[in-house]
Each structure stands twice: as structure tokens, then as C-alpha cells.
Amino acid sequence: MPVIDARDVYKTYEGSGVPVHAVNGISFAVEKGEFTAVIGPSGCGKTTLLNMVGGLDSITKGEIYIGGTQIDSMSEAELTDFRLKRIGFVFQAYNLIPVLTAKENIEFIMELQGIPADERAVRSRELLAEVGIADQADKRPGLMSGGQQQRVAVARALASKPEFVLADEPTANLDSHATSDLLDLMAEMNANSGVTFVFATHDQRVIDRARRVIALDDGKIVSDTNAG
Amino acid sequence: MLWTIAWRNVWRNRRRSALTLATIVLAVVLGLLMRSMQYGQYGAMIDSTVARTGHVQVFGEGYWDNKSLDRSIHASAETLERVNSVAGVADAVPRLESFALISFGERTKPSGVIGTNPEIEDRYTALAGRIVEGRYLEVGERGIILLRSLASYLGAGIGDDVVLLGGGYRGQTAADLLPVVGIFDYTLMGNLETGLAYVPLDAARELYATPPDQVTSLSVMLDDGDAIDRTAETLQRELGNEFDVMTWRETSPEVVQGIQSDSVGGIFMLAILYVVAGFGLLGTVLMSTMERRREFGVMNAVGMRKGRLAFVLFMETLVLVFVGVVLGLIVSVPIITWFHYNPIPVTGDLAAVFEQFNVPPYMPFSVDLGIFLAQGFVVLVMALIVASFPIVSIRRLHIMRAITGR
Numbered sequence: 357m358p359v360i361d362a363r364d365v366y367k368t369y370e371g372s373g374v375p376v377h378a379v380n381g382i383s384f385a386v387e388k389g390e391f392t393a394v395i396g397p398s399g400c401g402k403t404t405l406l407n408m409v410g411g412l413d414s415i416t417k418g419e420i421y422i423g424g425t426q427i428d429s430m431s432e433a434e435l436t437d438f439r440l441k442r443i444g445f446v447f448q449a450y451n452l453i454p455v456l457t458a459k460e461n462i463e464f465i466m467e468l469q470g471i472p473a474d475e476r477a478v479r480s481r482e483l484l485a486e487v488g489i490a491d492q493a494d495k496r497p498g499l500m501s502g503g504q505q506q507r508v509a510v511a512r513a514l515a516s517k518p519e520f521v522l523a524d525e526p527t528a529n530l531d532s533h534a535t536s537d538l539l540d541l542m543a544e545m546n547a548n549s550g551v552t553f554v555f556a557t558h559d560q561r562v563i564d565r566a567r568r569v570i571a572l573d574d575g576k577i578v579s580d581t582n583a584g
Numbered sequence: 585m586l587w588t589i590a591w592r593n594v595w596r597n598r599r600r601s602a603l604t605l606a607t608i609v610l611a612v613v614l615g616l617l618m619r620s621m622q623y624g625q626y627g628a629m630i631d632s633t634v635a636r637t638g639h640v641q642v643f644g645e646g647y648w649d650n651k652s653l654d655r656s657i658h659a660s661a662e663t664l665e666r667v668n669s670v671a672g673v674a675d676a677v678p679r680l681e682s683f684a685l686i687s688f689g690e691r692t693k694p695s696g697v698i699g700t701n702p703e704i705e706d707r708y709t710a711l712a713g714r715i716v717e718g719r720y721l722e723v724g725e726r727g728i729i730l731l732r733s734l735a736s737y738l739g740a741g742i743g744d745d746v747v748l749l750g751g752g753y754r755g756q757t758a759a760d761l762l763p764v765v766g767i768f769d770y771t772l773m774g775n776l777e778t779g780l781a782y783v784p785l786d787a788a789r790e791l792y793a794t795p796p797d798q799v800t801s802l803s804v805m806l807d808d809g810d811a812i813d814r815t816a817e818t819l820q821r822e823l824g825n826e827f828d829v830m831t832w833r834e835t836s837p838e839v840v841q842g843i844q845s846d847s848v849g850g851i852f853m854l855a856i857l858y859v860v861a862g863f864g865l866l867g868t869v870l871m872s873t874m875e876r877r878r879e880f881g882v883m884n885a886v887g888m889r890k891g892r893l894a895f896v897l898f899m900e901t902l903v904l905v906f907v908g909v910v911l912g913l914i915v916s917v918p919i920i921t922w923f924h925y926n927p928i929p930v931t932g933d934l935a936a937v938f939e940q941f942n943v944p945p946y947m948p949f950s951v952d953l954g955i956f957l958a959q960g961f962v963v964l965v966m967a968l969i970v971a972s973f974p975i976v977s978i979r980r981l982h983i984m985r986a987i988t989g990r
Contacts, residue, residue, distance in 0.1 A: 412885055412983050433889060440887020447987070451882040455592035460585065467585050468887050516887070 357424050358385035359520050359552050360409055365418035367404050367575075378404045380575035381418075386520065389550045391543065393557055393566035401575040402556040403524055409554070410443050410522045411435040423519050440468055444513030444521035448528045450505040452497040458484060458508045459493040465515040483511040487541055503534030510541065520552035527559045539565050586892065590899035593872070594907075604868040605908045608963070611861035612912025613919075615854050615959050620920045622850045623950035624927070626843045630809075632943045633836045635709045638677060638803025640816045641835055642667065643828045647800060648835070653682050653753045653792055657827065659799040667802060670822055672815045677704045677803040680788040684750030684758055686730075686779060688738040695734055695779030697748060699788020708805060711768065711782065718742040718766035726787050727765035734779035735767045742766070752793040760791045854962070862966045866973065869901055873974040880978060881986025890978050897974040905967040909960060923949035 367379040379401045386392055394402045407413035409420060411427050420428045427438060439445075452461045462480040471479075484490045487507040489500075497505050506526060513521045523542075527535040543565055545551045555562055563569055571579040594601055647655040657663070659678050667676050680699035685692050702721040706712045712720035721729055728746060730738070740746055744764050752758035762783060783791065789798060806815055812831050820829040833840050880893055927946035930938055935945035 407984060410885075412987075436884065436887055436889050439885065445886055447882065451878070451987070453589065453879065453883065455589055455596060456585075460588070464585055465886060468892075512886070 358421075359388050359390075359423055360384075360386040360554070361421040361424075362405075362409060363419040363421075365405070365408060365420060366416045367401070367408060367413070368416040377575050379408065379415075382572075382575070382577055383418075384570060384577060384580065386552065386554055388519075388552055389546065390568055391546045391553050391566055392568040392570065393555045393563050394570045394572060395556075395558055395563055396572035396578075397558070400572040402572050404575075405572070406522050406524055406554065406556045410445060411439050440465070441516060442519045444516065444518035446506070446509045446513050446521060446523035446526045448525040450497065450502065450509050450529070452505055452508055452512070454497050457494050457496055458489065458500065458504075458511075461497070461508055462512050462515045465512055469516055479515065480511075483514060484508075486514075486545070487511045488537075501534070502529050503531075503537060506530060506534070506538055507541065510538070510545075514545070514551065520554060523553060523555045523557075525557055525559070526555065527557070527562055532561070535559070535561055586896050587899060590896050590903055593876075593896075593900050594903050597872070600868055600871070601904065604864055604904060605911065607861050607864035608905060608908025609912045609915060611857050612909055612959060612963065613916045615857055615962075616912070616916040616920060616955065617949075618850060618853065619955050619959065620916075620923075620949045620951070621947060622847065623952055623955055624924070624948035626847075627950055627952075628943050628946070628948055629839055629843065630832070633839045634805075634809070634832050636803075637832045637835050638708070639806040639809060639812050639832055640804040640819060641830050641832075642676075642802040642804060642819065642823065643800070643830065645826050645828055648828060648830060651682075651800070653680075653751070653794065653800065656680065656753070656794060656798050656800045657802075658795065658797055659802060660797050663823075664802075666822055667804060667819065670815060670818050672806050672808055672811050673819075674805045674807045675704065675707070677701065677708060677805070678785060678799040679705075679801050679803060680785060680792060680794065680798060681800045682750065682758070682792055684748045684791070686734065686738065686781060687747040687749070688740040688744060691738045693734060693737055693779045695731075695781050697728075697750075697781050697783060697788065697791065699783050699785045699791070701785050702782075705782070708803070714768040715766045716769045718764065720766055721782060721784050723784060724786055725765070725784055726762060726790075728762040728781050728783045728787075729766035729768050730764055731780040732767050732769045734781065735764065737779070740764050748791055750792075752791070753795075753798070756793040758792045760787075762787065762791075858962060858966055862970060865901070865904065865966070866970045868904070869897075869970055869974055872900070873897065873977050877981070877986045878989060880981055881983050884981060885983050885987065890981060893981075894975040894978040897978060898971045901967055901971040901974070905963055909963050913956070920949045920951060923947070924951045 363383050365379055365382050366377065369376045369378060382405060394405060396402050404413065408415050415428050419426060422442060427435060430438060453464060456464060459480045462483055463476040466476040466479060481490065484493050487510055489504050489507050492500055492504055527538060530538060539562060542553055546553055555566065557563065567583045569581050569583065570577055644655040644657040664676060667673060678701060682697060683694055684697045686695045702723055706720065716732060721727060730740065738746065742764055745761050746764060748758065748760045748762060750758040789796065804819065806812065816829050816831050823829065883893055884890060927948040930945040930947060938945040
């Protein structure tokens with residue numbers, strides 16, 4: 357069973373009376389363990405597609421299944437719980453909670469899941485060590501570099517042990533060194549732990565590391581290639 | 585962790601939070617000081633009134649509407665025992681009260697003449713302390729003390745015999761000659777234009793030619809001033825329909841109305857104070873909500889339900905208000921306590937007005953817990969109203985618009 361199964365998905369905006377098809381009848385599936393990049397020029401619909409797959413945005417038409425569960429008909433509260441338990445997110449602007457430390461940002465997700473405090477503490481330490489910033493555990497995001505914050509964001513995305521991680525332009529705000537480190541980290545997690553990653557990106561460095569590349573244009577898939 | 589987030593968010597913009605706190609603290613302090621002073625003054629007015637009337641008064645049936653000696657009551661030892669046996673009753677001051685013409689030499693003035701037990705009377709009205717010339721009455725003696733203005737009008741001094749003439753019990757003539765033993769300075773509300781004199785109870789009965797043990801009223805003092813209505817009901821039930829039991833609120837409605845009208849003014853001022861403070865708080869909360877929309881969007885995206893988000897925002901508002909109220913209490917409680925034990929003295933014309941109404945010329949501050957609870961309740965309501973705005977904002981939150989800032 358695919359982790360993500362999108363079937364004939366549309367997203368249409370009514371702009372000034374003229375319908376705009378941001379996503380225009382896309383169907384694709386992502387299997388467990390894939391390292392996939394969704395690419396395309398600005399406005400091609402890649403972020404919109406990821407948002408719909410992640411249950412952050414509604415679809416106009418079609419069906420989306422995550423791990424066999426149809427999410428497009430869920431209520432807002434059901435979707436929130438679904439995202440919490442089954443999807444990890446990494447955003448372009450890191451988007452950590454600024455008043456919490458790195459460790460607390462990770463534990464926050466686990467607390468929402470109802471995981472006991474001692475278990476949270478152990479797992480957050482493990483995750484911080486895994487992403488290589490164990491020494492930054494008690495720092496708040498404002499005192500960390502962009503690369504370090506994005507590593508915390510990756511750890512946070514993995515805190516809930518999701519079925520897959522959606523990363524929207526995760527390297528857009530990073531320098532080349534931090535980008536390379538982050539990609540190494542995610543590739544390692546993918547290879548060693550089988551974490552499924554789906555990126556929306558136009559960063560060639562990410563595209564070069566992806567094992568599958570789905571190219572969009574005008575809201576449609578124009579190519580879907582495996583790098584082998 | 586939700587509490588942690590709320591607490592840290594409050595201090596995220598320290599200057600803004602400090603300004604908001606200062607507004608709340610100022611409102612709480614000013615509100616408490618104002619209400620404490622008002623209630624202290626009301627308390628003094630009530631104490632003064634109660635000293636004169638008792639918490640509760642017992643009359644003969646219909647006496648209050650027709651103050652005739654013929655409607656006086658027989659306050660036998662058995663009656664007094666029945667009154668004193670009611671739970672909460674501390675004491676009962678028997679009074680035999682009517683009017684008479686008081687003459688000395690060529691001058692005459694109509695005056696209230698109150699017969700009382702001098703010892704019990706002094707216990708509650710501190711009448712002996714009001715003596716400015718001569719001495720206070722003694723139980724069982726034949727003597728009279730005159731209000732200073734009355735003595736001055738008559739030209740009577742200590743040792744002079746004054747003539748009393750009036751209507752007595754059941755159509756008899758009230759006539760007597762009594763020596764002036766003292767002159768006092770004490771004005772009761774409602775008796776400002778007339779003379780006033782006190783005589784021992786037995787002398788009054790002799791003057792008005794009433795049977796022994798006859799009184800026009802029993803002023804009943806209670807152990808607990810808050811149990812007036814309950815005790816009045818019990819007394820009425822105990823004494824039966826041949827007696828009328830009235831509370832001080834019924835016998836002194838002008839005091840109640842005066843307090844009520846003054847209190848309305850105070851409430852209006854408080855409302856202005858808290859509306860200003862409320863808008864200060866609202867500004868902070870709205871700004872804090874608007875500038876963190878992206879953050880809320882992300883929190884919702886990663887799995888935090890809107891209800892929990894709203895709870896965090898609600899807690900932030902409550903934390904601000906709670907800290908403000910606590911600081912306000914820390915500032916105001918010592919001030920109020922100080923002025924409770926060291927009331928502000930009133931001087932000049934205002935002092936004369938206080939004296940005229942038999943209220944001590946001081947501004948006492950009340951430390952009644954109810955004042956603090958009422959302020960706390962008002963601030964809580966304000967916080968709830970203000971906190972509802974971010975909650976509505978969270979309910980309307982659209983994740984993608986919030987994250988992308990659209």
C-alpha cells in the first residue's frame with residue numbers, strides 16, 4: 357500500500373471570477389522509503405500539491421489517501437489529529453516555536469500526542485543527537501543558526517514517528533554548507549531508518565540527491581523519473 | 585508545556601507587557617482605594633446610625649407611623665428576656681421618647697425628650713463622651729442633660745431647673761421640673777432643627793406618666809451586623825404581632841439612599857477606569873495575536889488543535905491579568921490597611937458636616953474582603969471579554985493563509 361496515493365486531484369481558485377487551476381488533475385503515489393522531489397517553476401503548483409497531501413489545504417476535486425486512509429473528507433479536527441500522528445512537516449522558514457528550546461520544540465509534538473514526560477525526554481535527546489545538535493538542546497531558536505534550526509525542525513518532524521515527512525523548500529534559507537549537511541542528514545535517515553521524504557523544491561542540490569523527481573508545470577505532472 | 589508557552593509568550597515583548605501590567609496595576613490600585621474609602625465611609629455612617637437606632641428596633645404595633653406614647657410597649661423583664669434570648673442579640677437599649685416644651689425663665693423650645701438607661705445608652709452611643717459641661721446622667725436620678733444649642737437658647741446652665749410640659753400617656757399632662765446636670769454636644773440626623781434632651785428612664789416615665797416598664801422602643805444591638813434581616817425575622821416571630829420589628833434600613837432610609845446614590849457614582853468611575861485598562865489589555869492581546877499568526881498556523885499544521893491554541897492565548901491573557909491583580913494587591917493592601925488603622929483626618933467645613941451627621945471626622949478605609957473579591961470579579965470579567973477576541977481569531981485561522989502571511 358502506498359504511503360501517499362493522490363487520485364485525480366484538482367485545486368481551483370476563483371480569482372476575479374476567472375477560475376485558476378493550481379493543481380489540475382494530478383495522480384501519483386509514493387511508496388514507503390522513497391526520497392522524492394517535486395519540482396517545477398514558481399507557481400507550478402508544487403507547494404499547493406504538498407499542502408493538500410499534508411492535509412493543510414482542501415482539495416477541489418479528487419481523492420487523497422495516506423496509508424490507505426482517505427483524508428480529503430476529514431473534518432478540520434480529524435485532520436489536525438491525523439497530521440499530528442502520521443505526517444511530519446519541515447518548512448522553508450524553520451517555523452520553530454520561538455519561546456521553546458530546541459528540546460522543548462521536539463517534546464512539544466510528543467506532548468500533543470500524549471507521550472509521557474520521561475519517554476519524551478529520552479526520545480528528544482536521541483533525536484537531537486541524531487540530527488547532530490545535542491549540544492544545542494537548551495537553546496531557543498533565536499540563538500541558533502539557520503542550519504541548526506532546520507535540523508531541529510527535522511527532528512521535530514520525526515518526533516511523532518510519522519509515515520512520511522513533507523519538506524517545503526527546506527533549503528531555501530540555508531547557505532550551501534548548511535544545505536549540504538541537511539541533505540546528508542535526511543539522506544542518511546532515509547537510507548538507515550527508511551524515513552520517507554517528499555520535498556517541494558527548485559534547489560538543484562536537492563534535486564540531485566533525490567531518487568525520484570516529479571516535475572510539474574501549470575498544475576500538471578510533466579515528468580516522473582526515478583534516478584535509480 | 586502549554587502553561588510554559590503561555591507564560592513565556594507574556595514576557596516575549598517585555599516592554600509591552602510591562603506597560604499593560606502597569607495599566608492593570610494602576611486600575612486595580614485606584615479601584616481598590618476608591619471603593620475601600622467609599623465603603624469605609626459607608627461603614628462609619630452605618631455605625632453611627634446603628635449606634636442611635638440599634639441594628640433592629642422593636643416598637644409597639646403601628647408606632648412608627650404614629651409616634652404616640654399611647655402606642656408604647658410594656659417592656660417587662662419577661663419581654664426583655666424574650667428579646668435577649670434570641671440568638672445573635674447582644675443587648676437592648678430601652679428608650680421612652682416623646683416631645684415636650686422645655687422652658688427656662690422667659691424662653692421655651694419644643695424638644696425631643698428621650699428617657700434612657702444611661703449606662704446602656706453610653707455603651708452604644710458614647711453619649712457621656714459628648715458632655716461638654718457638667719456631668720453625664722446617673723441611673724435612677726432626677727436630672728436632665730440638654731443639647732448645647734438648646735441650653736444656649738434657653739440660657740440654662742448647670743444646676744438650673746428647667747420646666748418640661750407636654751402631652752403624656754393616654755391624654756395625661758406631662759409636666760415636671762428637672763435640674764440640668766449636664767450639657768452635651770451631639771446632633772442626631774432628623775433632629776437638627778429641634779432641641780434635644782436626655783433624662784433617665786424612670787424620670788421619663790414619671791414625666792410622661794406612663795406605667796412602669798413602659799418604653800417606646802427597644803434598640804436591639806446584634807453580635808453580627810450582617811445577620812440583621814435574619815435576626816429581625818426571628819424577633820418578630822418571637823414577639824408576635826403586637827410588636828413591630830424594624831431594621832435600621834427601614835427606620836433610616838435616608839442613610840440607605842445616600843449610600844446607594846454615592847455608590848452608583850463610584851461604580852461609574854470604576855467602569856471608566858476598567859474600560860481604559862481593558863482597552864490597554866485588548867491592544868496588547870490583539871497585537872500579540874496578529875503578529876503571531878504564522879506561528880499559530882505552524883502549531884496548527886504540526887497537530888495542535890485550535891482549541892488548545894485558543895487555550896494558550898486565553899492563558900496568556902489570564903496570566904497578564906493575574907500578575908497585574910497580584911501586583912495591584914501587593915501595592916494597595918498595605919496602603920488600605922494603613923489607612924484602615926490610621927484614618928485620614930478631615931478638617932474644616934467638611935469636618936463640621938461630618939460632626940453634624942454624628943459621623944467621626946475621619947476617612948476610614950474598609951478592609952472588607954468583599955471589596956477585594958468584587959474587584960477581582962470585575963477584572964476577571966474584563967479578562968474574559970478581552971480573551972474572547974484572540975479565541976475568535978484562532979477559530980477563524982486558516983492554516984495556509986497564516987503560514988504564508990496572506
